[in-house]
Amino acid sequence: AQTVTQSQPEMSVQEAETVTLSCTYDTSESDYYLFWYKQPPSRQMILVIRQEAYKQQNATENRFSVNFQKAAKSFSLKISDSQLGDAAMYFCAYRSRGGSQGNLIFGKGTKLSVKP
């Protein structure tokens, strides 16, 4: 069974600085999908960024980018120019390509604080 590990329960960053959140996963599959979700204090989970495993190029969405290292099974999230509104829980998630009806397997989350 696949597992997702987020080794940093809490992180802190200064406003306007850059922070990287770690995510590793365990799988025997070669094709899969990876996601980062953000859950602010309002509790509404929203998608931040996603990556298809067969794509070599790292995904980027404005200030958010990933460092996808397939061989190392690592999928870290980099937030550049951090803003106060980036303070939230961040969850890394894995989706298998086959037989799972689209289920996501989540890590335990990283709580990001942004200091003004």
Next chain:
Amino acid sequence: DVKVTQSSRYLVKRTGEKVFLECVQDMDHENMFWYRQDPGLGLRLIYFSYDVKMKEKGDIPEGYSVSREKKERFSLILESASTNQTSMYLCASWSGTTLYNEQFFGPGTRLTVL
């Protein structure tokens, strides 16, 4: 604007009560999910449904059941609530058309069982 709504933001129930958590999506999605979120444990899948009247157990189905009578609505039922079911419950939906698509989440229901 896509939307997943949940019937209550906060709910307080007593031990032994039957509890219904309702989730409605307006995106015509085939697939719907119920998760439980606890500090330090992340999101754990309770049940999911890939079609009306179809359901499958997730990782932690014990003590829960679900109902999906209409495509847009997916209910989570606690037959006899217990204090260890005090938690945040999140509903999500997914179109199923491509695995690249995200799941859309509701705002969550924080349930307290006394």
